[in-house]
Amino acid sequence: MALKTEPFVLNMGPVHPSTHGVFRMRTTLDGEVVVDIEPIFGYLHRGVEKLAEQRTYTGIIPLTDRLDYISSMNNNLAYCLAVEKLAGIKVPERAEYLRVIMAELQRIAAFLIAVGAFLNDCGAFFTPFMYMFREREKIVDLLEMVSGQRLTYNYIRVGGVSQDIPEEFLPALRTFVAQMPGFIDEYDRLLMQNEILLARAKGVGILTREQAINCAASGPVLRASGVKWDIRQADPYSIYDRFEFDIPTGTVGDCYDRYRVRVAEMRQSLRIIQQAMTQLPPGPVKAAVPHLIRPPVGEAYAHLEAPKGELGFYLVSDNSIAPYRCHIRPPSLINLTALRDMVRGWKVADLIVIFGSIDITVGEIDR
Amino acid sequence: MEVGDIRPYIYPDIELDREEGQGIEDLKANSQPAIPDPDKWLDEELSQNILLTSADALINWGRRSSLWTAICFPACCAFEFIAANGPRFDLARFGMEILRASPRQADLMITAGTLTWKMAPNVQRIYNQMAEPKWVIAMGSCGISGGIFASAPYAVVPGYNHIIPVDVYIPGCPPRPEALIYGIQMLQKKIAKRRNLTLGKD
Amino acid sequence: MMPVLNFGIHHQVFIPAVPPDWPGGFWWHWLFFTVVIIAFVLTMVMGAIYIERRGMGRMQSRLGPNRTGPFGLLQPVADAIKVLLKENIVPVKADKLVHWLAPVVAFAPALMLFAVIPFQDGALLADLNIGILYIVAISSVSTVGIFMAGWASSNKYSLLGAMRNVAAIVSYEMPLVLAIVGVVLIAGSLSLNRIVIAQDIPFILLQPLGFFLFFAAGCAEINRSPFDLMEADSEIVAGFHTEYSGMKFAMFYLVEYAEAIAIAAIITTLFLGGWRGPLLPPWLWFVTKVMAVFFTMVWTRTTLPRIRIDQLMALAWKFLLPLAVINLIITAIQVLASWPDTLPWTLVMIIVNFTILAVLVLLWSKFFFRLGWGRIEV
Amino acid sequence: MIANYGYIGLFLIAVILFTLLMVTIPIALRFLRIVPDNPNPVKNSIFECGMETIGKTWVQFNFHYYFYVLIFLALDVLVIFLYPWAVSLRQLGISGLITILILITIIFVGYIYAWRKKVLEWK
Amino acid sequence: MKFERYGIGIVKGLMVTIMHLLRHPTVSQYPEQRLNTSRRIRGNEFIWDQVKCTGCGTCTKACPQGAIEIVTSTSQEENKYTVDKYQIDTGYCIQCGLCVEACPYEALYLGYAYECAKYQRGELVQTKEMMLESPLRKASGYFSPKRAAKLPKQTLLLERITEKK
Amino acid sequence: MGLAIGFWISASVIIAAALGVVLLRNIFRAALSLILCFLMVAGIYITLSADFLAAVQILVYVGAISVLIILAIMMTREVQRGNLSNKLQLPAFIVALLFLGVLVLTVTNTPWPITDTAPVVPTTTTIASRLFGEGGFILPVEIAAALLLSAILGAIVLAREK
Amino acid sequence: MLNNLGLEHYLVLSAILFAIGLYGTLAKRNAIIILMCIELMLNAVNITLVAFSRYVTPELLTGQIFAIFVIIVAAAEIAMGVAIILAIYRGIESIDATKINLMKW
Ligand code: SF4
């Protein structure tokens, strides 16, 4: 309005309840309105890419676990794909199926957290988050059963997976796949049509199709803007060309669409798991890979559709036991570039919601 | 509202960034040796087996039954902390479900995640701003020693005990929620041994 | 009544609705009720905290506190002990005096509200014949306390929270007040005890729209979810009490719940028939109803997301306020037609009123105000 | 009637004393060393997500609130008339209703003007 | 006339939460009710077999952390190494299990326990003596199906909610 | 007796608070002092057995007017500059003092036509009938509303963006 | 003295309040403080009105009704006053009454 108010600078983060870790936004506010934000990174810079240069190819896998720590399996898979491409390793059939099952389970878990945290940012007092965490616990149980850890699985290895699944895994997975749609319906009932949520999320933080493509967004953020782009179908890796699934897309590109796309993708992931489970062949789960892998000199880039978008690993080998260079293309970081355009002119509360709807993991951004 | 170009409001802060950087460097230089674990007294206490007065017992009961957690969730361990708070393990049973975003109202800092040097001044500041009595649990190998990232010492603090005194160490990467609850119970035992009525003594 | 302290003026022929002297003379009455009210508020707050944490836990498929004492009943006690013995921090930059006074100013009105609420027939500290107006007036004072807290902390989050609080209270005061007028119209008195006595059928049936408005506006006034913007954890850290620790923080915590209990008690008194009810002793009815209303607040808090500040204001000004005025006029016409006399007519009117509620809400949300898009469309 | 206000006044004093007592208990306990008191410069500085505050803390606020308070003020004054009217509507009869309708209309002209001029919107 | 967005969504949500109030909670009360962890759990301590270990040092090399410290000396008469010092800093180890996978003689296991919190940083370092297997310190079945078969079956949240208490 | 105690307490607090308004250096505190003053004026009304008016006083002054004042303080950023006096400080003081002297002299020397009739309680219904009843103040009420309306419109026009 | 509460007491109180308000209005530089002082004076008037109502015409309550109108006027005044202050502030970035000089503005 005409009265000049002086914008003031407010720190959101690094220790803020809803910045998903240690992300910091130096926001300039005019009363309640966000005039500008300046994201400040590096509060979780742990030197992953540098560390990778000192470790063996196998030793890097635990590092990738901790990149985007809510979708460790996908990170493992992306890295292993890159190494396999680099070293030309063929993965056994059964291992491919197991990888797909694990990756999709992990995807559901990641989306559960993404949606739960988003709803939490909207102010639903932890309830959806708790419900979704309950379902995530079930997935974590399954993944723990095969790998022995609850968060950092270190399961997918170069040339396959580390161990075969125990015999009680498949029945449990079957139960899970049977139960899960009911729970997703329950989440839909809980908040999907809630008037307040609609008011908070619909039309908020619109990222148009052009904007999304221009800033190279990927994953649900891109698909919510109406672009039908999913690496699982656009550039099928592993054995994704054998499965049948849809790519849910949004229309407007607002927070609500991103939320809906994520929920819809959970159902698609269940479909994939269903198919992979029935087709699962017997056989070995790991190709014969030397203990210390020495890929030939060269470089390789492998990417896959992580829950947050396109996750890529770029490896350069100099025929030693450690990569010469390892670069990671984190989807969160790229998606985050759209943040400033999305939030300017909105309220502080919207800033939180929009930020939540992008769904970042700081571990991946700062690396 | 129409938002014009208002870059000028932000960018004079380059100075500020420089200051922050200097603070980080200073802290890094000053905190190379680890802070010793603050519970030497515990052994004495345990060995002498001093009976606590009932007032002490009451106070300690109150303090240990309602540990409110300050928010400090830098990295992956946070998810195990949330899982512990979640519907399966439910820290709320111990009256701990209240997360205070403001350190003024928190009693316990669970350092769930990797601490980088950039983050260290903030964490130290938050720890300093917590109202006493306050406790710290170092969760996960990152909290204890820098864990998997300890070999990148340019970025990662080798353990929270270089920055703030730590009461209980919980190993694991990440520790299971049960392990966390076990650690919290150890902390509760420790609190129960505390002597509060120190009138007369120092 | 024994006039120990003669207030110098002869009592007019106004017959108090109730015998104000049942515990004895003036001083005894005062002492008794002061103690009872303070004890009542403190225990109810403890109960409320317990109910909220347990209930919310169960609704989130958790358990909630169950270790401290039997069934975790002592959890609020433990919290109280801990908070009492916590260090007290006053920031250097803060306005120290105001920082100290703010909890007092915030807490006193919350307790004062209970002075006129009847726990039982005639069992109230002072049966003012402007009882409702007193409540409306006193409740507006607590804004000052919260604003003092936000301002004195010299913290931006606090200030944001305080401003939000002022905005919310200012916006929701009106629907609240106008919703009460409907009840006053039917009861024909401002005294709360009279209003309870007038409720042969609970006014929620005669004033469904009024109840709805009052509940929404009341929740907003005391910043319960979905209107809990001023301490929105995920946005502005801890809102206006970011800088408070120890006992002073506990006071704000208390105020939050004491006000929730107060609003629940007022709703009980105005719309749910207060202490009236069969079989059980009246005070027990009162407590039960208050807790039921409070539980509803917990329930909504568990379920609903938080509304945004401009939507909050828009909801108050463009939805609740016009409806409150319409409700007021309709009630006035009904009262002038002096309908609630015989039973069949009352039944008809109940149905008519519920129809009006449904039609108005639907019409209004269809044509004038829609809460359902990012920006409010009018 | 005045006796009732005597109760209220005394209750007010009691409540304020009680509150002050609650706030001062920790100070008393501080002397017993049960409540710790170790101030330091960092602790007594302002919390802003672990960073130092940038700029002034008492910031100037945007002005939208003013319009809300303005209309609130007008309606609050309306309430002065509404309550006595509501209490004695049965005695006043139709004429009272008409009076108040005119009153509401007058005040609501301002309200509708504000609505139409979009000052009730918060952009 | 569509009746969405007139409070229907809110009512649906409220019904979901109130139904949860009546549902059995999914909590396992940890100190009393313990969940059986996965048979392959990578616990926070190590089990080391003094007899089987040859002191080859493969584990040290496989460990991405360098958390294993092994000092051996050759004893002439038996023509093998004796392990003088074998210690793992569990505060530094990340429980990745690579050392266990690497050990060619199946002499190293991850522990089945996870309750390893300590008051002192120094206590987290596990020495040779502390790592021996005992009934209290079971080894987990990570990379050792034989041991895994003996361990109790994992409790799944998945099943608990269906069976109902 | 009770009335007198009430009066003296309220009166002394009122004067102290009013002095606070003019003397306190911090504007926000001055506003708080003003609020205290308003509250105590409500107390004075009660000693005059004007209970309805007391409630209205709190409702309007504390609930609305003081909020407006605080908002004005928040919006104009003059808090830092403090509560300064202008050059007219001394003349103003003399004028105020003279005025006070004259008033007090007049008040104490005038024979007021005091009646002994007990005040009307409850006041609300009486006020209602006086305001809206036969021969009441209906017209002034409407005019007051119109005044308020014009004030709102004027304020909106003044404060709105041009 | 304690028991003889009379009209004079109220009138003197109101006179003191009015004088304080007057002093503040004349001597203060901050326009908001001036507004606050005007409110003080209006309150003083109200006390007088109610006191007369109580002691002179207790059964008619005319004074109280006048007081209500004064309150309304006060509300209108403060609304306008703040609007004017904000308008001036917009122009000259200050609400110092000594600086407000409309001819130059
Ligand atoms: S200890 Fe492990 S899980 Fe925890 S923060 Fe560090 S790397 Fe992540």
Ligand code: SF4
């Ligand atoms: S588990 Fe991993 S980090 Fe730990 S000692 Fe073995 S190889 Fe090293």
Ligand code: SF4
């Ligand atoms: S690899 Fe196995 S055998 Fe070799 S030193 Fe390690 S534990 Fe011993």
